[in-house]
Amino acid sequence: xxxxxxxxxxxxxxxxxxxxxxxxxxxxxxxxxxxxxxxxxxxxxxxxxxxxxxxxxxxxxxxxxxxxxxxxxxxxxxxxxxxxxxxxxxxxxxxxxxxxxxxxxxxxxxxxxxxxxxxxxxxxxxxxxxxxxxxxxxxxxxxxxxxxxxxxxxxxxxxxxxxxxxxxxxxxxxxxxxxxxxxxxxxxxxxxxxxxxxxxxxxxxxxxxxxxxxxxxxxxxxxxxxxxxxxxxxxxxxxxxxxxxxxxxxxxxxxxxxxxxxxxxxxxxxxxxxxxxxxxxxxxxxxxxxxxxxxxxxxxxxxxxxxxxxxxxxxxxxxxxxxxxxxxxxxxxxxxxxxxxxxxxxxxxxxxxxxxxxxxxxxxxxxxxxxxxxxxxxxxxxxxxxxxxxxxxxxxxxxxxxxxxxxxxxxxxxxxxxxxxxxxxxxxxxxx
Amino acid sequence: xxxxxxxxxxxxxxxxxxxxxxxxxxxxxxxxxxxxxxxxxxxxxxxxxxxxxxxxxxxxxxxxxxxxxxxxxxxxxxxxxxxxxxxxxxxxxxxxxxxxxxxxxxxxxxxxxxxxxxxxxxxxxxxxxxxxxxxxxxxxxxxxxxxxxxxxxxxxxxxxxxxxxxxxxxxxxxxxxxxxxxxxxxxxxxxxxxxxxxxxxxxxxxxxxxxxxxxxxxxxxxxxxxxxxxxxxxxxxxxxxxxxxxxxxxxxxxxxxxxxxxxxxxxxxxxxxxxxxxxxxxxxxxxxxxxxxxxxxxxxxxxxxxxxxxxxxxxxxxxxxxxxxxxxxxxxxxxxxxxxxxxxxxxxxxxxxxxxxxxxxxxxxxxxxxxxxxxxxxxxxxxxxxxxxxxxxxxxxxxxxxxxxxxxxxxxxxxxxxxxxxxxxxxxxxxx
Numbered sequence: 001x002x003x004x005x006x007x008x009x010x011x012x013x014x015x016x017x018x019x020x021x022x023x024x025x026x027x028x029x030x031x032x033x034x035x036x037x038x039x040x041x042x043x044x045x046x047x048x049x050x051x052x053x054x055x056x057x058x059x060x061x062x063x064x065x066x067x068x069x070x071x072x073x074x075x076x077x078x079x080x081x082x083x084x085x086x087x088x089x090x091x092x093x094x095x096x097x098x099x100x101x102x103x104x105x106x107x108x109x110x111x112x113x114x115x116x117x118x119x120x121x122x123x124x125x126x127x128x129x130x131x132x133x134x135x136x137x138x139x140x141x142x143x144x145x146x147x148x149x150x151x152x153x154x155x156x157x158x159x160x161x162x163x164x165x166x167x168x169x170x171x172x173x174x175x176x177x178x179x180x181x182x183x184x185x186x187x188x189x190x191x192x193x194x195x196x197x198x199x200x201x202x203x204x205x206x207x208x209x210x211x212x213x214x215x216x217x218x219x220x221x222x223x224x225x226x227x228x229x230x231x232x233x234x235x236x237x238x239x240x241x242x243x244x245x246x247x248x249x250x251x252x253x254x255x256x257x258x259x260x261x262x263x264x265x266x267x268x269x270x271x272x273x274x275x276x277x278x279x280x281x282x283x284x285x286x287x288x289x290x291x292x293x294x295x296x297x298x299x300x301x302x303x304x305x306x307x308x309x310x311x312x313x314x315x316x317x318x319x320x321x322x323x324x325x326x327x328x329x330x331x332x333x334x335x336x337x338x339x340x341x342x343x344x345x346x347x348x349x350x351x352x353x354x355x356x357x358x359x360x361x362x363x364x365x366x367x368x369x370x371x372x373x374x375x376x377x378x379x380x381x382x383x384x385x386x387x388x389x390x391x392x393x394x395x396x397x398x399x400x401x402x403x404x405x406x407x408x409x410x411x412x413x414x415x416x417x418x419x420x421x422x423x424x425x426x427x428x429x430x431x432x
Numbered sequence: 433x434x435x436x437x438x439x440x441x442x443x444x445x446x447x448x449x450x451x452x453x454x455x456x457x458x459x460x461x462x463x464x465x466x467x468x469x470x471x472x473x474x475x476x477x478x479x480x481x482x483x484x485x486x487x488x489x490x491x492x493x494x495x496x497x498x499x500x501x502x503x504x505x506x507x508x509x510x511x512x513x514x515x516x517x518x519x520x521x522x523x524x525x526x527x528x529x530x531x532x533x534x535x536x537x538x539x540x541x542x543x544x545x546x547x548x549x550x551x552x553x554x555x556x557x558x559x560x561x562x563x564x565x566x567x568x569x570x571x572x573x574x575x576x577x578x579x580x581x582x583x584x585x586x587x588x589x590x591x592x593x594x595x596x597x598x599x600x601x602x603x604x605x606x607x608x609x610x611x612x613x614x615x616x617x618x619x620x621x622x623x624x625x626x627x628x629x630x631x632x633x634x635x636x637x638x639x640x641x642x643x644x645x646x647x648x649x650x651x652x653x654x655x656x657x658x659x660x661x662x663x664x665x666x667x668x669x670x671x672x673x674x675x676x677x678x679x680x681x682x683x684x685x686x687x688x689x690x691x692x693x694x695x696x697x698x699x700x701x702x703x704x705x706x707x708x709x710x711x712x713x714x715x716x717x718x719x720x721x722x723x724x725x726x727x728x729x730x731x732x733x734x735x736x737x738x739x740x741x742x743x744x745x746x747x748x749x750x751x752x753x754x755x756x757x758x759x760x761x762x763x764x765x766x767x768x769x770x771x772x773x774x775x776x777x778x779x780x781x782x783x784x785x786x787x788x789x790x791x792x793x794x795x796x797x798x799x800x801x802x803x804x805x806x807x808x809x810x811x812x813x814x815x816x817x818x819x820x821x822x823x824x825x826x827x828x829x830x831x832x833x834x835x836x837x838x839x840x841x842x843x844x845x846x847x848x849x850x851x852x853x854x855x856x857x858x859x860x861x862x863x864x
Contacts, residue, residue, distance in 0.1 A: 072805075073814045077754075077764035110804035276751035277818075279760040306818035307805050316748055319708035322509075328711040332509035372542035373504075373739050375850055376857020382505045386709075386738035391823035418807055425808020 002027055004400070005037055005045035009369065010054040010380045012337075014357040017380055022047075023055055025362045028176070028400040032358050050395070052370045054380050056337070057356050058118030058363040058396060059310045060344035063210075063248035063269035063298025065124045067104035069111065070095075070424050072302040080216065080278050088303060095428060101126035102133050103420045108308060109137035110417055113409055115309040115390035116365040118398045121246065121269065121298065121348055123183045123210055125154060127168055131178045138403045138411040140363075142348050143168070144183030144210050147198055149191050158194045162201050169205055176399060179208075179350070186212040187231050188222050195238040208244045208349050211235075214257075215249035216280050232257040241266055246347045248298060250288070251281045258284060262291020267347035270339075272317050274300030285317070286325040289335070296344035311390050314340050318385060333385040366395035434459055436832070437469055437477035441801065442486035442812045444769075446789040449812055454479075455487055457794045460608070460832040464790050482827070484802045486812050488769070489788050490550030490795040490828060491742045492776035495642075495680035495701035495730025497556045499536035501543065502527075502856050504734040512648065512710050520735060527860060533558035534565050535852045540740060541569035542849055545841055547741040547822035548797040550830045553678065553701065553730065553780055555615045555642055557586060559600055563610045570835045570843040572795075574780050575600070576615030576642050579630055581623050590626045594633050601637055608831060611640075611782070618644040619663050620654050627670040640676045640781050643667075646689075647681035648712050664689040673698060678779045680730055682720070683713045690716060694723020699779035702771070704749050706732030717749070718757040721767070728776035743822050746772050750817060765817040798827035 004025040011018045013033045024031035024045065037045060068088075075087035101124070112120055119140035122130055127143040134141040145165030147158055155161040165182060172178040182202045184190040190198075190211075202209050214220060214231045223231045232253060235241060241260070246267040253261065261268070270283055289295055297317060299308045318336040322328050345354025352360045367384060369377060371392055377383050396404040403411055436457040443450045445465045456463035456477070469477060500520075507519035533556070544552055551572035554562060559575040566573040577597030579590055587593040597614060604610040614634045616622040622630075622643075634641050646652060646663045655663045664685060667673060673692070678699040685693065693700070702715055721727055729749055731740045750768040754760050777786025784792045799816060801809060803824055809815050828836040835843055 069805075070808060072808070072819060073810045076811070076814045076818060077761050079760045083760070107804055107807070114804060273748075273751055276748075276755045277760070279754040279758055279762075281755060302805075302819075306814075309805070309821075312744060316705075316708075319705055320752070322711040323708045323713060326711055328511045328515070328709070329509050330711075370850060372539055372546060372846065372850065372853075373501075373734075373741070375539070375853040376502060376504070376860065378505045378857070378861060379508070382508045382738075386508060387504060387734075389741075389821065389823060391821060414804065418802060418804065421804075421807040425810070428808065429810060 002400070003045045004048065006048045006050060006055065006366070008050045008053050008055045008366065012054070012056045012356060012381070014355060023356065023364070025397070025400050028361060030356055030358055030360050030362050050366050052368065053394065054367045054369055054384070055356065055364050056367060056384060057341040057354060058365050058398065059116050059340040060296065060348065060354065061112070061117050061120045061299055061308065061310045062246060062296040062344045062347055063271055063300055064120050064122055064308060065301035066108035066120060066122050066130060067101045067124050067126070068301035068303045069108045069308070070100065070104040070421065070428065072306050074303065074428065076306070080280075083278070091428060096125060098126050098129040100424065102129040103424060105130045105133035106137060106412060106417050107421050108302070109134055109139050110409060110412070110414055111308045112139055113137065113396050113404050114393070114407070115311055116393040116396060117308065117310055118363040118396065119348070119350070119353070121181070121210060127180075128171070131168070131172055135175065135177055136412060138177070138398055138401055140177045140398060142179045142181050142208065142210070142350075144181045147182060147184045147194065148189050149194055150189075158197055162197065165201070169207070179348075181208045181210045183210050186215075186219065187234055188219055192227070192234060192238045195235070195240060199239050199243050203243060208246060209240065210246050211240070211248070213247040213250055214252045215275070217252055220252045230254060230257055232260060236260060244349050248300070249275065249280070249283065251275055251283045253284065258287050258291055261288055261293040266293050268293055268295045269298035269347065270295050270317065271298045271300040272320060273313055274304045277306075278304055282324055285321050286327070286330045289331070294343050294347050295339055296347045297339050309390050310340060311388065315385055333379070333382045336385045337381055362397055362400035364397050365393050367392050368394045434832070435477045436480065438480045438482060438487065438798070440482045440485045440487045440798065444486070444488045444788060444813070446787060455788065455796070457829070457832050460793060462788055462790055462792050462794050482798050484800065485826065486799045486801055486816070487788065487796050488799060488816060489773040489786060490797050490830065491548050491772040492728065492780065492786065493544065493549050493552045493731055493740065493742045494678060494728040494776045494779055495703055495732055496552050496554055496740060497733035498540035498552060498554050498562060499533045499556055499558070500733035500735045501540045501740070502532065502536040502853070502860065504738050506735065506860065508738070512712075515710070523860060528557060530558050530561045532856065534561040535856060537562045537565035538569060538844060538849050539853050540734070541566055541571050542841060542844070542846055543740045544571055545569065545828050545836050546825070546839070547743055548825040548828060549740065549742055550795040550828065551780070551782070551785070553613070553642060559612075560603070563600070563604060567607065567609055568844060570609070570830055570833055572609045572830060574611045574613050574640065574642070576613045579614060579616045579626060580621050581626055582621070590629055594629065597633070601639070611780075613640045613642045615642050618647075618651065619666055620651055624659070624666060624670045627667070627672060631671050631675050635675060640678060641672065642678050643672070643680070645679040645682055646684045647707070649684055652684045662686060662689055664692060668692060676781050680732075681707065681712070681715065683707055683715045685716065690719050690723055693720055693725040698725050700725055700727045701730035701779065702727050702749065703730045703732040704752060705745055706736045709738075710736055714756055717753050718759070718762045721763070726775050726779050727771055728779045729771050741822050742772060743820065747817055765811070765814040768817045769813055794829055794832035796829050797825050799824050800826045
């Protein structure tokens with residue numbers, strides 16, 4: 001058993017700021033917050049002093065495609081279909097392999113850690129290699145086992161995709177960092193029957209289903225032309241709103257769909273910067289929150305964002321939706337922090353996660369407040385969301401394990417990861 | 433005479449990327465870029481090695497209120513008028529002084545330097561103290577001498593405001609970092625007659641006029657009710673579009689006004705994050721650029737943004753306007769870089785500024801590319817705008833002077849500046 005006590009200026013404990021206190025960690029769990037450690041217990045704890053810092057819960061990125069970090073900046077400022085067809089798909093076809101995905105995910109894991117992210121909800125191929133990289137980095141992942149109507153080199157049909165998922169589930173059943181999700185890609189690539197198959201499968205194993213929905217106008221038209229209804233209505237009919245599920249994007253919704261999403265407390269991963277950059281449109285997040293939907297934040301892949309920095313994403317989310325809703329009081333700093341933490345944990349059905357409180361997993365970050373853009377400081381939560389940068393995060397703990405200390409990642413060799421990135425970058429440049 | 437040669441992987445020289453070269457600096461000016469320094473000249477140069485870095489022109493922030501960094505986070509998530517009337521104005525009335533403004537501007541200068549900004553176009557009070565702080569920090573400023581219809585503690589009437597401006601102009605005439613601008617606040621606080629007075633005065637001294645315009649719907653209605661015309665039309669009639677001028681915000685414009693702004697190549701400072709956060713609305717930047725307006729970027733004050741980080745602002749600007757215009761090819765990375773540099777220099781009528789090229793002032797930044805979010809790297813300009821963070825900027829040169837080296841500011845004592853910020857913060861907290 002290892003016990004750690006961290007002294008900080010501010011600790012965001014159970015949703016409130018506590019000042020000048022110690023956060024006590026017992027192995028992988030949070031014990032409590034105290035003003036003083038009793039004299040007779042002082043030697044039980046490894047004491048870490050961060051008196052000019054604030055401790056916040058670690059962030060959770062609820063929609064991403066981690067290995068795409070190797071394609072960041074390969075093609076920018078292009079329409080979606082040209083971007084996909086001329087650059088991303090050919091590059092994926094040419095390069096994807098277990099080795100590529102493992103190496104790329106290690107790079108992504110470094111970026112996650114350095115921006116305070118303790119868990120990512122991923123959707124990609126070669127999830128076994130993604131899991132291995134995240135485990136080595138010490139970062140939590142909810143990893144999607146993909147399902148499509150059509151055959152790929154991974155499987156011939158939906159049953160085979162789900163058989164592959166079974167292998168992942170068995171392999172990572174007892175792993176305390178990895179959860180498996182089922183990922184039917186989107187309603188334009190997966191039929192209603194196959195969504196139903198995914199639901200039956202996921203419910204048998206108690207898994208979350210993670211899918212893209214209502215990202216573009218094109219998609220909405222496509223689904224309407226095919227099924228005579230909107231994407232969310234279709235999802236409701238197949239049962240996706242009555243099972244453990246999370247929907248990425250949800251940009252193009254009617255008033256009625258927003259009502260339904262609220263009433264059914266639908267879990268949404270809002271990917272604002274990706275929706276900006278690919279010109280997909282603007283999700284109506286204030287209305288969704290007001291109606292009762294559970295909205296968290298995703299960066300989407302680094303090829304369309306172009307980073308995995310969820311803190312800057314949250315800052316843009318809260319600022320943008322004030323103007324978009326015409327209400328400067330909308331999406332305040334605390335709401336943004338909730339979106340990054342408890343809403344995200346809830347959306348991914350992660351227990352004892354998303355808040356620093358007794359019995360929860362000790363997943364937290366330490367933010368150095370001695371920065372010229374963080375002083376004077378009147379409100380720690382405002383300062384975190386509106387002014388702090390990921391580079392102010394000095395330390396990251398995941399399941400009580402010290403993953404980054406004073407900006408140095410302790411679990412993996414960052415230089416080696418950078419060298420690998422450059423090596424792959426040279427190879428990939430050839431196909432441009 | 434001091435000569436410096438900086439070796440870098442990429443140099444953005446005269447609008448193009450040059451690889452594996454030396455940038456030669458002669459005193460305060462750029463000399464040229466060379467692949468090799470001739471053997472017989474090697475000892476003339478101080479050689480700086482940054483082989484894993486890229487050199488870009490330094491950024492120019494075209495609308496801000498620097499001393500407001502001391503009010504950052506004092507009041508967030510509030511409607512504009514409540515924010516102003518309950519928090520910002522009382523705090524300003526209570527605390528503003530030459531000492532406050534000097535100390536606050538030093539803090540702001542640190543933030544400018546650390547985010548690669550070599551020049552700020554400021555509008556505030558106590559400009560003499562702002563000038564002193566910027567000179568000590570080694571940062572360029574275009575400092576606004578304020579003009580209002582009504583009396584304040586600074587002056588009784590517009591003639592007196594302009595008399596104060598005269599003192600600033602004389603004091604800083606030969607200073608190579610400071611320019612003075614005339615700042616009639618906005619058309620709802622300055623009458624058409626007084627705008628004309630400002631124009632006559634500015635033209636006599638060859639100065640730029642910097643004003644707020646069309647920031648909120650309230651303003652547009654106010655001006656329409658008072659003068660029967662839109663703010664830009666009013667500006668056109670008083671002659672503001674036919675003199676050296678730059679307009680901050682320009683959020684609420686009609687189609688006709690956008691035509692006029694384009695035709696007259698109006699200089700605009702786009703303050704997207706401030707417009708987001710105060711729920712002011714969305715400027716139609718793509719159309720303004722397409723029609724011929726000269727758009728640059730401002731952060732506005734840190735109390736409404738909440739930072740002076742113009743790099744992250746540019747990243748949000750380019751991404752947002754793709755979705756807002758419905759065109760993923762709009763405002764590409766190069767356009768964003770132009771907005772941060774040459775457009776800004778042009779908008780402020782700064783000569784030999786905004787680009788790294790022979791004879792220009794040596795105002796540039798060095799970006800460390802050995803970061804997990806910057807490798808692999810396919811396109812340096814894309815990577816700068818879409819993925820780099822201000823914390824990747826290691827070095828800043830202004831007028832050939834080394835202002836920041838490996839993140840350490842060489843001109844002022846950052847720790848002392850932070851201590852001052854905390855001291856003022858404690859005092860200001862009392863009024864909350």
